[in-house]
Amino acid sequence: MIKSKAFIDELETISNKTFKSEEKELIERAIEVVEYAHEGFYRKSGEPFVYHPLEVAKILASLKLDTITLISGILHDTVEDSNGKVTLEYIKKNFGKEVATIVDGVTKVSKINAPVGNIEQKKKSETIQKMLFAMAEDVRVIFVKLADRLHNMRTIEFVDDHEKKKYKALETLEVYAPIAHKLGIHVIKWELEDLSFKVLYPEEYYKIKELVAEKKKEREERTNEYVKQLMLALKEHNIKAKIEGRYKHYYSIWKKMKEKNKKFDEIYDLIGIRAIVKDIKTCYTTVGVVHQIWVPLPGRFKDYIAAPKSNGYKSIHTTVITQYGEPLEIQIRDYQMHNEAEYGLIAHWIYKEKSVDLKQKWLSQLLDWRKELLKGSTNLSELKNELQLGEVFVLTPKGEIMHMPKGSTVIDFAYAIHTEIGHHFSGAKVNGKIVPISYKLKNGDVVEILVNKSSKGPSLDWLKYAKSPRTKAKIRRFFREQEKEKLIDSGKDVIRKLAKRLNTSIEGLLEHEKIVDFLKNHNLSIEELFIRIGEGSITFNDLLNLLEKPKESKKAVKNQKKSYKNLIAIDGISSIDVHIAKCCMPVPGDEIIGIASRRGITVHRTECKNIKNIDENRKFKANWISEESGGFFAAIEIELDKNERLPEIMNIFVNKKINISSLKVSDSETWRTVFAYFTIMVKSLSELNELIKEIEKKAGVIRVRRK
């Protein structure tokens, strides 16, 4: 049994803070769960497995991380190493979404076995990619994973499989230490490097350790002297500073010897000192003081405050020659810079906890790094798939990460948050600036959607800017519903008028035998009847005729508008109800285009003159799904000799069983010919073309044109 009170006390001491009572309760519960989960599991050292996650939590506490991270550290192996006793859902339910996300991320990263050693750099980079992807969800995933690896490396001596030991050390050196470095978490990076160094090159490790120890006393004495000297000088200038000696760690000494081909004696920067002062201004005053005591080495002054390193590192470095003739590097920085230099991303994270700004920075840094690593990758497309690079990561103003398909615009984002937010979209701010609706989201953008609660709903143009099919579907659904309501209302109005005319009520009218028959014959519901009336395909007069002149009831049907659903696809979607333009009357087979209007989408022929000047944003791709239709209106204009008899032409229609809906004849300017305008019902373009050909053959016909 773990004494949870003692453990919590220890965490408090290490992290130098006091937990609130609810935090304590949560940690206690985590301890219960972790004990239960790893019961019967032991480490190579013979200790119960549970010691490991508790040590990981202590490391996290030493990094001053928050309670969520500590709990995630305690639970980080419970899903993987509990024989299924603990599930992610269980963690989510008991410890919340954040802890579950972190534990899940750590589990995923742990499953990646990085290729190491004599393997091409590309492959290695790709692995780091995968890890980065796994932790993109929450930066604390990598904090926990680094602490996990650190504890495993601290206890690696107990692993007796030599190969495994070597592999873990190599993976640490080549993957985890660079990640720690990249994120600026140097306290962890140095220790990881030295621990791996010891496993991989034990001879060199102990040799360097010995060499360092040899003149250790002498070096320490000199360092103390330099520290005192600087301290006094600063005091004279009224500068308060924390001054400390710095000792190079073993791995970096060895690396320097190897890279620069130097002997141990030739490494002069084994020691250095560091002055930490209160602010930036004092940093510069301190440099002045340093240069008064010792002569600066030309070309060795580096101002990383004015120009920080790419990982954000800030400090002033200067190398001087001391009274003993040896070079001495001095680093000068303020407390915040110091924290950031040692703890990197962790420091940022703690200082500006929950800040969107930081998350944004971290995310874009992560993604930049990913891009950098992906350069020159062989299987780029494959890898892209695997990493789902088809996605962009953006943030809500609250800092939640949203994955969106690449190419998504702010309108997609609005609908992704909530359909109602989408419907009431009135604008968007990205990174604090107003952007147009067409703005394509970029990684790390902070997107804020502006909402107008009194807006009536989306605009059809939005379909143009929406990338995601889901967004498009939501917008279309809105219009279908909207349209429906409106049509029903105006249909009802017509029925009301009709009822008044016939001295009855709406209900009375709808129960009228002829109406009931009509509905039955046409398989319409009352609602559908209203819609048909509303859209004008059944008119007041049609109904009046139906009720007053029973035998002509068929006429009313003739004019009835078809539903073009499943006949015409707009933007590839077939379930949209469209209108057929009266100006150009397209028939199946014609090249067509959809035009958005307030009424919905109207389908025109692409050659229609009326659409020439229409804004591109209102145009939609349209095509026929089926060329089989019940019938479409088409208009043709026949110019024929004045003396020619029209009935002969009309016979063609009769023989072909083509309905004529209207006929108008007018004289031409020359008075020698006449124009006959027919509106007819055809099934397809080929039928229409055949008909036109046949009419053209008739004597006296000058030309036939479609209107």
Ligand code: MN
């Ligand atoms: Mn672990």
